[in-house]
Amino acid sequence: MADSYFPKGMPLPQGGMHDQEYWAWTKRHRLMIQRCTKCGTFRHNPIPHCFKCRSLDYLWVDQVPPIGVVYTFTIVRAPAHPALVGRPPFNVAVVELSRAGGVRLATNLVDMNPNGKEPVSQVARWNNPAKVPAFELDPKSIRIGMPVEVVWEDHEDVTLPLFCPSTDPEALAAAERHTKAAPPKTAPPKTRGAA
Amino acid sequence: MPWSMRDKTCIAGIGETEFLPWGQARRSEFQMACEAIITTCEDAGLPVEQVDGIFSYADDRNNGPWIARALGIPQLRINNMFWGGGGGGGSGAVCNAMMAVYSGVCNYAIAFRSLAQGQFGRFGQSRAAERVQGEGAHSSPFGLMNPVHRYALHARRHMHEFGTTEDHLCNLSLASYKHAQRNPRAVMYGRPITRELYHKSRYISEPLHLYDCCQENDGAAAVLVTTPERARDLKQKPTFLMAAAQGTGPHEGGYASPEYPTSNFNSVAKDLWARSGIEPKDIQVMQIYENMTSMVLMSIEEHGFCKRGEGGPFSDGGRLEHKLVADPGAPHAGKLPMNTSGGNLAEAYIHGLELVTEAVRQMRGTSTCQVEGAEICLVASGPGVAPVSDLIVRR
Numbered sequence: 001m002a003d004s005y006f007p008k009g010m011p012l013p014q015g016g017m018h019d020q021e022y023w024a025w026t027k028r029h030r031l032m033i034q035r036c037t038k039c040g041t042f043r044h045n046p047i048p049h050c051f052k053c054r055s056l057d058y059l060w061v062d063q064v065p066p067i068g069v070v071y072t073f074t075i076v077r078a079p080a081h082p083a084l085v086g087r088p089p090f091n092v093a094v095v096e097l098s099r100a101g102g103v104r105l106a107t108n109l110v111d112m113n114p115n116g117k118e119p120v121s122q123v124a125r126w127n128n129p130a131k132v133p134a135f136e137l138d139p140k141s142i143r144i145g146m147p148v149e150v151v152w153e154d155h156e157d158v159t160l161p162l163f164c165p166s167t168d169p170e171a172l173a174a175a176e177r178h179t180k181a182a183p184p185k186t187a188p189p190k191t192r193g194a195a
Numbered sequence: 196m197p198w199s200m201r202d203k204t205c206i207a208g209i210g211e212t213e214f215l216p217w218g219q220a221r222r223s224e225f226q227m228a229c230e231a232i233i234t235t236c237e238d239a240g241l242p243v244e245q246v247d248g249i250f251s252y253a254d255d256r257n258n259g260p261w262i263a264r265a266l267g268i269p270q271l272r273i274n275n276m277f278w279g280g281g282g283g284g285g286s287g288a289v290c291n292a293m294m295a296v297y298s299g300v301c302n303y304a305i306a307f308r309s310l311a312q313g314q315f316g317r318f319g320q321s322r323a324a325e326r327v328q329g330e331g332a333h334s335s336p337f338g339l340m341n342p343v344h345r346y347a348l349h350a351r352r353h354m355h356e357f358g359t360t361e362d363h364l365c366n367l368s369l370a371s372y373k374h375a376q377r378n379p380r381a382v383m384y385g386r387p388i389t390r391e392l393y394h395k396s397r398y399i400s401e402p403l404h405l406y407d408c409c410q411e412n413d414g415a416a417a418v419l420v421t422t423p424e425r426a427r428d429l430k431q432k433p434t435f436l437m438a439a440a441q442g443t444g445p446h447e448g449g450y451a452s453p454e455y456p457t458s459n460f461n462s463v464a465k466d467l468w469a470r471s472g473i474e475p476k477d478i479q480v481m482q483i484y485e486n487m488t489s490m491v492l493m494s495i496e497e498h499g500f501c502k503r504g505e506g507g508p509f510s511d512g513g514r515l516e517h518k519l520v521a522d523p524g525a526p527h528a529g530k531l532p533m534n535t536s537g538g539n540l541a542e543a544y545i546h547g548l549e550l551v552t553e554a555v556r557q558m559r560g561t562s563t564c565q566v567e568g569a570e571i572c573l574v575a576s577g578p579g580v581a582p583v584s585d586l587i588v589r590r
Contacts, residue, residue, distance in 0.1 A: 010335075011331070012326055012336050013326070013332035014327060015328075015332070016329055018329075071450065074350075074351060074400045074402075074403075076347075076400045077398045077401065080319060080321045084338070092337055094450045105333065108337050144352070160336055160337070185356060185357055186360060
């Protein structure tokens with residue numbers, strides 16, 4: 001267990017004109033995705049125009065519950081940044097959000113329930129601003145199509161949306177739909193050694 | 196879209212510096228750029244001062260006016276950079292040179308790339324600052340920091356959807372490494388790999404192994420583009436530029452593209468074939484830019500050599516290896532040799548411009564892995580970025 005998934009010194013987001021509201025929302029533990037008010041198309045990363053209808057009008061749609069499905073992932077074994085030297089292999093995942101027209105975002109997967117012993121209530125996880133400990137997720141347990149939900153990783157002035165395996169009924173249903181639409185053609189990836 | 200430039204321009208000269216592992220160049224990146232250009236003019240038999248157009252890509256640091264000054268070029272008529280896409284712009288820089296020559300903006304155009312990763316930072320390392328803005332704010336904080344991570348995500352999804360395996364990716368790596376063993380200029384010359392060694396090699400970003408990744412190098416390469424009429428007065432038999440294309444499909448950079456996972460060649464390759472008037476079956480040899488082998492596979496698929504998702508099995512049986520290097524009895528040996536100099540993986544990563552010079556050698560009949568009777572060669576530049584570009588040359 002650590003304060004954050006990565007050691008200190010890793011880059012953190014700095015909101016710009018297009019996404020400062022997005023990061024202001026994550027700071028308040030709300031996953032908000034842009035949706036065009038004219039044609040209803042969701043989009044991410046935040047941009048000013050709808051790519052479908054060119055409208056500038058949009059709303060931030062609250063992801064409640066903030067759930068999704070692992071669309072793809074990698075286990076990074078060669079550190080590429082000075083802050084990562086010595087950190088064990090880590091995962092990067094792309095999660096497809098179930099309640100936002102299938103938009104996808106890059107994130108890390110963590111374990112909130114190691115050994116299956118201490119289930120953390122979902123309500124606490126999504127709404128309680130108090131820090132909830134996150135653990136390394138066994139890379140061998142990661143699958144495309146896995147149901148996941150948001151975990152908030154607070155830094156001093158910014159909060160990152162990470163994800164953990166979910167048992168939320170809606171997430172399970174989304175995972176089932178995903179697997180039906182794209183059933184795996186390969187055996188689960190072999191992973192050499194634990195992270 | 197009508198295409199009037201078929202065979203109206205040609206490559207009349209090629210030049211390269213020696214290729215080295217990153218950090219080993221004893222001279223500056225700028226000097227290497229100039230050397231490659233001088234060598235190109237010598238190859239063509241053209242006085243350097245007649246060069247009047249300079250083209251590059253990937254934000255090459257060595258700009259045209261500095262080069263013109265250093266080389267005593269009296270009149271530079273066009274100084275042009277292919278905008279964005281990194282290594283995706285190699286063929287695009289040549290395409291822009293073609294357009295300038297064909298339209299009369301300049302007479303003798305150099306397209307070049309010089310890259311000293313030892314002097315300016317390695318592509319495989321991130322120098323992201325403590326705070327990142329824009330697109331980077333949504334990737335770097337999650338450890339998604341360099342190309343291998345991004346392409347590993349594509350690779351994993353391709354495996355999931357189509358059953359592609361690491362053994363398929365190994366086919367692509369082996370083809371390049373085998374070809375490099377015949378090429379003394381290749382950095383991996385004398386360092387062959389086997390299927391066993393590939394599978395034993397460490398993962399960089401799963402499912403991509405060390406041997407799935409391009410090298411990081413120091414070196415430069417250049418080509419001279421002019422009209423066939425002008426080439427008649429030069430030394431080399433011209434290599435004709437049949438067609439070139441550049442651009443991007445939808446949503447590059449995001450993960451929500453309806454085409455993901457993709458090399459981003461779907462629309463560009465369609466333009467290329469339409470302009471060339473030929474089809475994939477007419478290609479006898481090809482140079483396909485490798486950032487990672489998985490992207491090569493998607494580039495091959497999206498260029499129409501096989502259906503989407505079938506790139507893995509397509510690469511089996513030695514199909515992409517020259518007969519000279521394929522395993523005895525390989526059922527498809529030599530059918531479509533790829534990266535005959537060793538490519539970005541095993542010759543050198545000069546950001547893919549060394550693939551254009553190899554295509555020209557194939558057309559001249561001077562490759563170290565010469566494909567007998569090859570009359571046409573495809574070059575596909577960096578996949579998975581935006582914009583991407585590709586071209587077709589003929590003898």
